[in-house]
Amino acid sequence: MSSAESTTDRVSRADRLAPAEVAEVLALARLAGDADGADPFDEHTLLRLRDPDAPAGHLTARATDGTLTGYAHLDTTDPASGIGVELVVHPGFRRRGTGRALARGVLAAASGPLRAWAHGDHPSAAALAVDLGFARSRVLWQFRRSLTAAPGQPRLPDGVVLRAFRPGEDDAAWLTLNARAFAEHPEQGRWTADDLRVRLTEPWFDPAGFLLAVEESTGRLRGFHWTKVHERPGSARIGEVYVVGVDPDAHGGGLGRALTTAGLAYLRDRRGLDRVMLYVDESNTAAVALYERLGFAPWCGHVNYRLG
Template identity: 85%
Template sequence: MSSAEPGSARVTRADRLTPAEVADVLALARVAGDTDGAAPFDEHVLLRLRDPDAPAVHLVSRAGDGTLTGYAHLDTSDPADGIGVELVVHPAQRRRGTGRSLARGVVEAATGPVRAWAHGDHPSAAALAVDLGFARARVLWQLRRSLAAPLPEPHLPDGVVLRAFQPGVDDAAWLTLNARAFAEHPEQGRWTHDDLRVRLAEPWFDPEGFLLAVEESTGRLVGFHWTKVHERPGSTPMGEVYVLGVDPSAHRGGLGRALTTAGLAYLRDRRGLDRVMLYVDESNTGAVALYERSGFLRWAAHVNYQRG
């Protein structure tokens, strides 16, 4: 399949990318992220790009000289739930029809509902979504805070202690807790052993920064704060509240706030970081309130558009 608008590059479709093509896409994503202040792909897409067996459709836009001008990733792993889409256009190639050609290619390639993320909530993405019949369905906030300000001592509920995650030992128990804590979440609550395994193998994984709240009398996991550190050459490292969850049976006991504080202290005192970010659904008002009470401020919005 190929499509193009007058003056735009040609869009071609592939079911697999070569390692060289993947490298080109990742380089394009870095340039776009540096320009826009928001990475065009989330972690899920980046992991799938590195997995040649991940079911996906790749739409690639190249200029006449072969230069990569744009790319769209279609996650086809669960068609019944909808095709997940993320799209990027090289900053120097914008306003030339490339994004519209890619978006139309997405509509042509999709056989069911489509869910597309616009990272940074750009007006151009909103206009394109309206033109192609997409509706704004979900907003994910990126919040940030400085770690220079004082942090309170974490006050754990009676009978609860913190310890580090033990790979190969805690996997099954953590997956069960994660599913309970995020039962209503469209992505996080569905994690499998493979999803966990891939992330435990990532270069950034640090078991000491994966804090588990454990019921001392039974050993049962009741909460966790998994931290992450983003490191890129030429930029200041930044911490992340990667995933924070509390078992529903332990809600309203202050455990979420204690876990938040403990993770922030780890990133500051053990990893030497001075800033931290996190992502949270706008609709999760309880979590938004918790993080804002913990000193986080809204930094950027990521919008999910749906069609069909």
Template identity: 80%
Template sequence: MSNPEASSGRVTRAERLSPTEIADVTTLARAAGDTDGADPFDEHVLLRLRDPDAPAVHLTARADDGTLAGYAHLDTTDAATGVGVELVVHPAHRRRGTGRALARGVLAAADGPLRVWAHGDHPSAAALAVDLGLRRARVLWQLRRPLTAPIPEHPLPDGVTLRAFWPGADDEEWLALNARAFAEHPEQGRWSPADLRVRLDEPWFDPEGFLLAVDGATGRLLGFHWTKVHERPGSARIGEVYVLGVDPSAHRGGLGRALTAAGLAYLRDRRDLDRVMLYVDESNTAAVALYERLGFARWSAHVNYQSA
């Protein structure tokens, strides 16, 4: 949900979008992200947009001349946890009512409780959430640090080595490790083979930047640091601590710090980047403390609103 006070226009519903409509939504999202300083959709929505078989409800708001003024994406795949919603309005069409028109469309289309993300925690999004009777349920922080600053040295625990991810060979064991490491996480711990595969097929994927910590004696995976590089025309390149996880059996041995430092060094030395970001739940105080000790500072907040 991104600054949803928007231009008036008709709102239509569809179960899938045409390639032209997908391109329009992508262009709209890029314009909103450039204006607001935060992309209006998370990666999950962008991947589903490009998948014609992904079940979703698409709401589009167009101005009188046919220009796409706003869009809402409803993820209907998990009725137990509610309908996931992300909503955006083009910066040139704001403060004319389409944000509220889209919100009314969301309420009419949703069959179950709502989970709505407001990327960037914009005041207009917060005001709309109040009007819709949604409560502030979760905060995801984006942290950043310069890679030009020294990276603390944290050696790997004894008997642990690092290697790159082997697509195809490591998939099953990594998914099991990911599930253990994120057993309490509402999204990450539930990845399926399809969730992994669609990301391995993305243009940004680099197996050399997917670092695995391995028990040297048994070959068992103990942890991982999956890095990502964001490259977009007109924007500076930035690295990301995409996913960092440690098997619960390997906690408290310094592996998380060592993996973080190794990934940061990879982004600096192998990818020639000068800054890096990551996302972490506000409630995960241990992770927040770890990242702050490693030089990260808060950059922005993303808020999840839910039905009361």
């Protein structure tokens, strides 16, 4: 008899996880990501998992032998706009109601609207969302392209030069630019000094790959391309167009394309990568069109479901 047939899950809720439990959840996420081809948690959730002071709810499902069979994360930072939910089930314990039990636990623990991500748009996640009354509200595409061929030379507007981000010196100016560039974005435009600080201390952070477009005469920031490199044991390295932003006053001058091209060249020529990915909202048709012109194509979709 398989483990999936011989055990019954027990779901429990906690406001904090012990370090050993966090390690279990991260190991489960890696296992599920390898099985599904899409990681079950976004960067925001992973950072919050490692922060013991982050306001969150944690639901764990365990088999009778103590094996962690599933986990749900509740981001309670801003309940008024919706509690964020991300959920994962162990690949060896699926099709036995674990996901549904966790989802019902989320509904019982949360009040107000819910925002749940289904990374990879897995069919079982879509079916569960429909059954529980969630509505599909947003699609985030992961695009990819090869870096085997050189991406070309960036054509910067007159009077604009590129330089690397300087931690501690550029923080405030970059946060102001980021807020302007993403004023309508539900997550990126809300970044605080703490959000930036946490990422600047991540092992993957590389200031040389955080490119700033600067007015040569005034020093004013006009745009940026923050690159990232994903390195995980057993997986091929891949670059990411982490964030590209342009000051609204500089729109229409080709700066976004130039910054994207410069970042791709950095990932290829300086970091030795042969492939790159990025995330873009399906509704951002201008950005989708730009990335397609630069050789990107859809790889997989991540769907946000809302309830309430």
